[in-house]
Amino acid sequence: MPDSEVLVSAEDLMLFATRLLDAVGVPPAKSQLVAESLVASNLRGVDSHGLQLLPYYLEQIEFGDMDVHADGRVISESGSCLHYDGQNGIGQAIAETCCEHAVRIAAVSGMGMVAARESNHFGAAAFWAQKMSDAGQIGIVMCNASPLVPPWQGREGRLGTNPICMAVPGGEERPWLLDMATTTVAAGRIFKANINGQPQIPPNWAMDSEGVPTTDTQTALKGLLMPLGGYKGSGLAMMAEILCAVLGGGAMSTELGGKPVRVSQMFLAIDVGCFLPLDEFRARMDRLIRIMKTTPPARGYSEVLVAGDPEWRMEHERRKNGIPIGPGTWKALCEAGDKLGVAAPAAKR
Numbered sequence: 001m002p003d004s005e006v007l008v009s010a011e012d013l014m015l016f017a018t019r020l021l022d023a024v025g026v027p028p029a030k031s032q033l034v035a036e037s038l039v040a041s042n043l044r045g046v047d048s049h050g051l052q053l054l055p056y057y058l059e060q061i062e063f064g065d066m067d068v069h070a071d072g073r074v075i076s077e078s079g080s081c082l083h084y085d086g087q088n089g090i091g092q093a094i095a096e097t098c099c100e101h102a103v104r105i106a107a108v109s110g111m112g113m114v115a116a117r118e119s120n121h122f123g124a125a126a127f128w129a130q131k132m133s134d135a136g137q138i139g140i141v142m143c144n145a146s147p148l149v150p151p152w153q154g155r156e157g158r159l160g161t162n163p164i165c166m167a168v169p170g171g172e173e174r175p176w177l178l179d180m181a182t183t184t185v186a187a188g189r190i191f192k193a194n195i196n197g198q199p200q201i202p203p204n205w206a207m208d209s210e211g212v213p214t215t216d217t218q219t220a221l222k223g224l225l226m227p228l229g230g231y232k233g234s235g236l237a238m239m240a241e242i243l244c245a246v247l248g249g250g251a252m253s254t255e256l257g258g259k260p261v262r263v264s265q266m267f268l269a270i271d272v273g274c275f276l277p278l279d280e281f282r283a284r285m286d287r288l289i290r291i292m293k294t295t296p297p298a299r300g301y302s303e304v305l306v307a308g309d310p311e312w313r314m315e316h317e318r319r320k321n322g323i324p325i326g327p328g329t330w331k332a333l334c335e336a337g338d339k340l341g342v343a344a345p346a347a348k349r
């Protein structure tokens with residue numbers, strides 16, 4: 001294992017990931033889509049949902065736990081609502097189809113909501129919400145996840161890190177893009193600390209199995225994730241659980257994590273044009289963002305940011321200089337490459 005992180009270009013990582021997926025029999029268009037979604041996450045600095053996930057996906061595919069050929073099917077479409085069965089297909093492929101349905105329906109009806117069940121992990125929610133904001137619509141995406149989080153005041157996992165994401169088209173400003181786990185951080189941040197040999201994590205990320213806060217990475221791995229902001233995070237996670245699994249008729253968080261994984265996802269597109277001309281809406285978003293960003297910074301800070309800013313900046317930097325991959329993650333990717341006969345790209349550093 002290299003002692004420190006390696007630096008690889010987005011293009012090289014994209015090619016490597018695509019070839020690894022091709023090598024386990026994923027159809028080319030789906031390999032490309034999965035690779036694109038993971039590298040996009042690394043580019044944005046959300047490494048927990050970047051290539052770190054690929055060895056897990058490859059294993060799932062090799063063990064036959066996910067059906068790479070399944071495209072899912074529409075269960076029903078009624079008014080602005082579409083119900084989808086992912087048929088255990090690749091999460092990214094199901095999410096892409098569901099986003100297309102949501103945008104298509106919103107363009108006709110003003111709003112399009114898709115609830116999908118029997119899907120798989122789709123990476124970072126932002127990748128999908130952004131597809132809707134790129135179409136000039138407001139995109140809202142949620143999903144449920146395996147039960148690593150107790151409801152507030154509990155000490156047994158009953159909820160997932162169930163993310164909530166909203167992407168809103170901007171004008172001169174970048175789209176406003178909030179993408180957050182309903183825990184203090186996504187579980188992948190703790191996996192990242194572990195795989196890269198970091199013994200400590202920051203306070204308030206996790207609890208031990210008794211529900212007592214811990215900063216020890218190993219204790220956290222055996223324990224539980226902390227709901228974001230106490231009972232409010234539990235409430236938000238329930239909201240995602242209701243709109244994804246309960247409404248979609250899919251598996252609840254407590255039923256996830258087996259084989260197949262059985263995740264439920266929700267995609268909601270809102271056509272701005274039904275309320276205001278899109279240009280006027282974009283100008284109003286710019287105004288709102290500027291109202292926030294011109295707030296005098298609190299002591300100890302140099303500026304005020306809005307959601308999405310840290311990731312846009314990171315993407316600018318990483319496109320120019322390359323993506324740092326932690327030593328443990330790189331080792332796991334290279335081992336997958338050795339096994340599947342796919343050469344890893346040369347690191348820039």
Ligand SMILES: NC(=O)c1ccc[n+]([C@@H]2O[C@H](COP(=O)([O-])OP(=O)(O)OC[C@H]3O[C@@H](n4cnc5c(N)ncnc54)[C@H](O)[C@@H]3O)[C@@H](O)[C@H]2O)c1
Pocket residue numbers: 046048049121122123124125126143144145161162163164165177178179180181182183184185186187189304305306307308309310311
């Ligand atoms: N697929 C799944 O099962 C699953 C489950 C959980 C989380 N996730 C993903 O995990 C990723 C990471 O989630 P997270 O909660 O750790 O993210 P995070 O805490 O790093 O960021 C959350 C949000 O806060 C914003 N933000 C950060 N700093 C800010 C600042 N100073 N001012 C204003 N806004 C700021 C970010 O732009 C982002 O929108 C997300 O992409 C999410 O979709 C996926």
